[in-house]
Amino acid sequence: MSVRVGVLGATGAVGQRLIQLLDPHPDFEIAALTASDESAGHDYREVAKWRVDAPIPEDVASTTVVETDPSAVPDDVDLIFSSLPSSVGEAVEPAFAEAGYVVSSNSSNARMDDDVPLVIPEVNAEHMQLIEVQRDERGWDGALVKNPNCSTITMVPTLAALDSFGLERVHVSTLQAVSGAGYSGVSSMEIIDNVVPHIGGEEAKMESESRKLLGAFDGAELSLHDAEVSASCNRVPTIDGHLENVWAELADDPSVGDVEDALAAAPSADLPSSPEPLVKVFDEPDRPQPRMDRMLGGGMQVAAGGVQETPAGVQYNCLAHNTIRGAAGASVLNGELLARDGWL
Template sequence: MTVTAGILGATGAVGQRLIQLLEPHPDFELVTLTASDASAGHPYRDVAKWRIDAPIPETIAEMTVRRTDPDDIPDDIDLLFSSLPSDVGKRVEPELCEAGYVVSSNSSNDRTAPDVPLTIPEVNAGHLDVLEVQREERGWDGALVKNPNCSTITMVPTLAALDSFGIEQIHVSTLQAVSGAGYSGVSSMEIIDNAIPHIGGEEQKMEAEACKLLGAFDGREINWHEADVAASCNRIPTIDGHLENVWVETRDEITTEDAAAAMRSYESLDLHSSPDPLIHVFEEPDRPQPRLDRLHGNGMAVTAGGLRETSNGVQYNCLAHNTIRGAAGASVLNGELLLRDGWL
């Protein structure tokens, strides 16, 4: 089954990555692109400063950009992928859902709302069922699904693999690529020969989103995981790929062999964009590295390594491609899950 799809905020960095992933996708036919009012009415090639290291697909280049407004989007769109700025998404996405559109969103607004599923399909696909509550309480014919923050996505699959040992505390320090801030988000004078030990709001996102993702849906609400999470987020001068140092304290005894086996055996899904394996574990102590390992599984896999035992758990490093697995690819994967589970 092929469904019609559109992209909200198609000219930005994540919007461009969405085009790269969706244009050849076997399940989605990309028929609509939206952007700001200033870009609307023009061919995409004339308003997008294309940054992807591959040409703009010709069918997309000539497509006329529409306004990001329910009145300007065709009624017969099955699924909208949103890469809107959060302040715009907060206003526009509910309007679109009320108008009957299903939205798979990368925007940060509403990620922790009780009736909005925040999903990594391989981790918590069952949380999608909260859409029944969402539609009932909000009176929507459409639906809103969120993927997590790029740094959260990097860490949480590895945590899900270890949760059978009873995770009680999580500490994480991130080394995040500059592309996570957008093309003009960090100036070269700030980041070259430097590291910036603060990313506004990032720690809070990781701490909250991880607990929601690892929680359990009881049929009416998502009961968040009770682990204590503490995050420290840092920007470093790599282009793509978020590397994270994670310390996990568990209730039950866990060895490095236990942790490696749990990660390696953690099941992926039979979705078009989901990698197999989901988590690749390195034996080498100096891996993963952003330049070498960010494109594992076509950029959709999580890699881990540097495992060692601590007094009450394990420490390890993990890595994912922040604009593929951590953003556009995550939204596409959620779209595939919505299609598989009959929400479209």
């Protein structure tokens, strides 16, 4: 039986990726698309300005877009995917949850709220139990679940794989694709022949979200991981695929082989969108690379390579497709977990 789903912010870049992933999905049926008041009432093909590298699905193209309001979405929609700007999401998403909808959101608002699950299913699926705390505290019949920032998603599965070696401190420098800023986010005059060594708010997201994802949930509250995380985030002139240089300081002294084995053994999840293996480990020192490796596992796999020892631990590189694994695909994966575990 298909789960009927809605997409909030369906005309945006992540909204379009969501539709690309949801339309052929074996378990989900797109039943509602929402956008701004100006787009409401029009066929999706008229207002979407479709930019995904695949044709717009015909059945979706003729769907009438509705306002982003719980009263405009059919009651029989079981699950909502949100790709709203955080400034909009912070007001709209709680309204949907209060109205009884379960919301799987890519938006950055509320990610660090104590009662909001921030989840990568292969890493911390048990944190989804925070929904019970959230419903008790807020009186909601629905729920609000978040996936982390695109740069955080790229790194954290690799950190989780190394945590058994005693993860103490992490330093990361990112090389982030322009698509992470949205279609109009970075002008060509700003990024061509250039690197921008600052992405507003990105460092803080990586530093806080990583510790929440790796933290422990005792059934009542979640404690952050003890590791210190520091980040430097840079915008580079690639279209898709965030490449990250990671230095992990570890209590133990694993060999390069031990680290590579741990990364390769990172568990997948028993969900349609979770790749096997979760982490593709390269022996070559010059891999992964965005153009060559961002579509591994249909864009859902994390790639790692260049592992080498340092005086305090290890250094390695990791990569993921920022609008698939890092955004739309992450929300879909959380939706699959919500459906499988009976939260809808």
